[in-house]
């Protein structure tokens with residue numbers, strides 16, 4: 001059993017890292033550990049548990065900013081914002097159930113570290129677009145900060161972007177400031193029924209290319225969903241306009257009201273539509289939206305059993321494949337084609353994740369650059385070593 | 390403003406360097422005569438100027454790659470340059486450095502409406518992107534006031550914003566990918582037409598890196614469909630404080646306007662004299678609030694904004710009734726800088742960013758400082774996101790005024806940091822705010838940023854003398870100090 005060290009504040013955190021540096025101890029950095037199954041398995045000397053550094057530091061609804069400590073549970077943040085009718089616009093998914101864990105776990109900083117985002121990624125951006133600033137400790141045991149609490153800031157490099165999506169491999173954060181936005185009054189969904197994948201992606205792209213401010217575009221087998229949010233008269237008008245725009249798709253149409261919409265999009269967000277068996281392997285592909293159906297078609301030739309659904313207008317594909325020793329990584333990545341994109345292995349047994357690249361391998365020059373970037377923060381490779389392999 | 394001392398060894402090798410560049414870029418792409426280099430001697434921070442060693446204007450990625458590889462091998466410094474509209478001295482030449490201009494990279498390479506993106510070369514102007522797609526009803530959202538002139542490459546390097554970034558984000562929120570040439574000459578692609586990165590978000594790091602990390606040779610931008618309607622509301626207030634209060638109240642009510650700009654009385658007067666936008670001359674603070682979306686939504690929000698403004702004592706409330714009037718409302722704002730330029734020999738445009746809730750006190754304190762420094766200040770700014778643009782009026786030919794203007798500017802920026810804001814919201818650090826970085830950052834903060842620079846440019850050859858008050862050698866920054874034999878800290882809980 002590896003032991004755990006649990007600092008209670010930023011200063012103890014810094015001391016803990018300094019000690020690890022001096023001792024050459026590698027650290028498995030965790031919030032609540034809700035995403036342990038994500039990334040390359042690691043073999044660290046010690047767990048660094050951040051759940052003791054928790055709590056809201058400052059919430060200024062009129063500034064659209066919340067500042068909180070790294071271990072603050074996502075649940076608490078969402079509840080706090082809901083009281084003031086605000087939200088995290090990037091719609092962070094709860095991947096607990098997908099990973100075979102309980103729902104409602106995890107920290108906001110954990111979601112930021114994975115640069116996670118839900119259906120609203122399309123219009124509102126990902127976690128990277130909402131992290132305004134942070135403080136933390138680098139792999140030299142030094143406390144440093146970047147960014148701030150203001151909306152616009154180009155003072156120095158934008159390290160917030162770099163830290164978002166770094167899976168805890170660059171620095172250990174103790175505090176973040178995150179942008180929040182007003183929650184929409186209403187949410188309604190237009191459903192197009194019976195479209196095949198190609199027609200669905202065409203319809204979604206047409207909807208997003210319209211002025212009707214679509215904030216979610218997903219395609220599940222037999223069902224294509226377009227989300228509209230905002231004040232009631234606006235949603236009503238846009239829904240009507242969207243129906244007219246898509247009339248010649250030939251699809252039968254239906255609608256979901258606010259409550260049903262919330263449930264539906266939460267399910268899409270949390271990857272619930274994949275009805276895959278618990279032992280199925282799950283992949284996530286990011287690609288140019290119009291390429292989605294062709295990628296899945298190429299895959300189906302080789303793995304007829306693949307199950308897929310699309311979010312982000314076709315630009316995000318969730319895949320379930322039957323279990324295999326190599327998670328079919330060569331086949332999945334081979335299906336991407338030449339138009340760009342990347343595939344991440346989101347769920348597979350530890351032994352499989354240890355054997356294949358979980359994140360998309362990069363060309364040599366880029367991989368070397370990324371490695372130098374890692375060293376510029378964490379020269380002794382103390383934090384989550386190898387997790388992004 | 391101190392620039393690093395010129396390296397006599399490089400100056401002595403100028404002939405060789407010019408010859409080497411000519412071997413890479415044939416014909417008129419290398420400019421080494423004084424007359425020809427003159428247009429490049431400064432950017433829009435024109436109080437500071439310096440002649441470059443030589444100007445090179447490559448046309449292909451292979452040429453950019455060869456130039457950088459040559460510079461890396463021969464330890465020659467390079468200053469990348471787009472359109473030269475930087476307000477922070479970001480593209481100001483350095484006397485012992487090559488000025489690498491990207492003006493010839495001016496083609497739109499691909500427009501992909503279905504995936505809502507365009508692939509363009511970095512020398513394409515910001516407005517050029519919108520021009521290329523507007524006939525299909527699309528546009529590129531970030532709209533700096535300099536959009537007719539500034540280049541997309543420069544926008545990436547500065548992470549530029551505009552009046553509409555309140556709702557639509559800055560450059561960094563509107564990019565999908567770039568192609569980048571490193572100092573080694575290696576060409577890497579970050580992102581593409583898809584969202585998010587497969588590894589570290591180096592696209593995010595490059596955006597706003599002020600030409601210090603690599604040379605951008607291609608940019609994939611996100612396109613947006615033009616909103617169905619847009620209307621602007623002109624709000625005049627009897628005090629600056631009331632105007633600033635209204636800004637906070639609108640946001641607090643849950644409305645995010647497409648843009649929310651503020652002008653003080655002097656700015657209004659200048660703009661009115663310059664373009665005749667019909668601004669109320671009696672207002673101490675003027676707001677222009679733009680709302681966009683479907684007509685029903687815009688009408689609804691216009692109504693609510695007007696109500697909020699009246700509740701804060703607005704003396705003028707005018708809503709644009711057609712597109713022509715909307716454009717007119719904006720014309721004064723868009724021309725505000727040149728308009729102010731009419732009443733002063735020179736002005737210095739600052740760019741601090743503060744929490745919206747502190748606007749009132751910051752504006753008041755700035756007035757006090759104006760008295761102390763005996764220089765006028767005019768304010769035209771992105772109020773919605775707390776991004777100030779105080780314009781300090783002075784005469785650069787009077788050395789004492791220039792010195793006072795610099796001091797006044799520094800005091801304003803210190804004030805911004807003191808109230809929880811930052812030195813620059815969209816114009817970049819460049820040389821202008823370089824020596825103030827220590828006000829916002831500790832030495833450790835800056836060392837960490839410099840180490841990141843070392844990962845891209847280990848010999849500090851790219852855009853030297855910018856952003857960092859003091860460059861430390863990468864070898865020195867890379868050293869890790871380990872203190873052995875220290876006891877593990879006994880009081881931290883462990884189990």
Ligand SMILES: Cc1cc2nc3c(=O)[nH]c(=O)nc-3n(C[C@H](O)[C@H](O)[C@H](O)COP(=O)(O)OP(=O)(O)OC[C@H]3O[C@@H](n4cnc5c(N)ncnc54)[C@H](O)[C@@H]3O)c2cc1C
Nearest residue numbers: 471472473474475479533534540542543544546550600605
């Ligand atoms: C009147 C006026 C109004 C302005 N209004 C705004 C505004 O509203 N909002 C705003 O944000 N800014 C504004 N600016 C500032 C300026 O226009 C922006 O910073 C713009 O993005 C600079 O673009 P440029 O092409 O002129 O870049 P340059 O000035 O040529 O260069 C700027 C920086 O980018 C680097 N660079 C340029 N091209 C590349 C490349 N291809 N690869 C790597 N590095 C590169 C340079 O080294 C330099 O550090 C304004 C400027 C003026 C003069």
